Amino acid sequence: MRKLLLAVLLCSCSAAVQAEDFTRRSGFGLSGGTDLSFKGNSDSDLSWGFWAKTGLSKRWTVGFSYENLHFNGSELRVQPQLVNVLYQLDPKSLWNPNLHAGAGLATVSDSGNRAALGLNAGIAFEIVNTDHTTWGLSADYYWAGGKTGGTADAYQLAGLSLKIGFWPVAIPLIGHEQAAAKTAEAKVEAPAAVQAAPVAKP
Numbered sequence: 001m002r003k004l005l006l007a008v009l010l011c012s013c014s015a016a017v018q019a020e021d022f023t024r025r026s027g028f029g030l031s032g033g034t035d036l037s038f039k040g041n042s043d044s045d046l047s048w049g050f051w052a053k054t055g056l057s058k059r060w061t062v063g064f065s066y067e068n069l070h071f072n073g074s075e076l077r078v079q080p081q082l083v084n085v086l087y088q089l090d091p092k093s094l095w096n097p098n099l100h101a102g103a104g105l106a107t108v109s110d111s112g113n114r115a116a117l118g119l120n121a122g123i124a125f126e127i128v129n130t131d132h133t134t135w136g137l138s139a140d141y142y143w144a145g146g147k148t149g150g151t152a153d154a155y156q157l158a159g160l161s162l163k164i165g166f167w168p169v170a171i172p173l174i175g176h177e178q179a180a181a182k183t184a185e186a187k188v189e190a191p192a193a194v195q196a197a198p199v200a201k202p
Contacts, residue, residue, distance in 0.1 A: 020096055020128040022055030022088075025170045031138070033161030035069045037076060045071045047159055053086065061086040065102065065120075069142065069157055077109040078144050078155055080118040096126040096134075106144035108155065116146030116155075126165070136163035 028051065035047040047070070053063025063084045070077040082102030089097045099122075106118030122140035129135060138161050145154035 020126070020134075021058050021091065022061055022167070023057055024055060025167050026052070026054045027134070027165045027167040028052040029134075029163055029165035031065075031067070031161045031163040033138075033159060035071075035157055035159040037069075037071055037074075038156040038158070045069075047161065049161075051084075051163070051165075053084065058091040059088040061088070061098070067142075067159070069159060075110055076155070078118075078142065078157060079107040079109075080120060080142055080144065081105050081107070082118055082120050084120070086124075094127075096128065098124050098126070100124060100138075106142075108144055108146070114146060116144045119143040124163070126163075132167050134163075134165040134167065136165065137161075138163055 031047075031049045031051060033047055034044055036044045047068060049065060049067035051063060051065040053061050055061045063086065065080070065082050065084055067080050068077070069079070080102075082104035084100055084102035086098045086100040089099060100120075101122075102118075102120040104118050106116045108114050108116050120140055120142050122138055124136050124138035126134045126136040138159075140159045140161070142157040142159065143154060144157070
């Protein structure tokens, strides 16, 4: 855990930190960190996953994430596969903080494999260190619930992860270039009309 935090500090210090507008930009990346289970005796281990998302506006982003949360002292492993919505708290901030929540399917493996409802909520910070890469730190709460043998069963988990992201290209809106070209053409001034020379009076 100390190595994870140290890596975040080194990346943030060496980064050319800047605020970023993710509108019409798509990114993908990897995550790795540690997680904690509140089911029975508390247990923790390393976790990993991947994600992808697209910016809708300066404040709103949607995406998908997969996390593999497993634990040392038990056979428990929870794998949430979630559709996420992210809200940018302050688009002008150099830390690009966001609140996020997700819902979807969670595969729970303890004594056997079963599908469960998965929910997630958390807060994250994204540090933009180049035009195409970001580093982030995310704190999350996970809930995975379902029925085992007709009995309701649920798991509550917490995670802290380091995320690296790649933002290769911006996505143009359909017809956006054509509309911009027409607007530019409309702004071109029409050539001034040639005035006829005045007729001299006799």
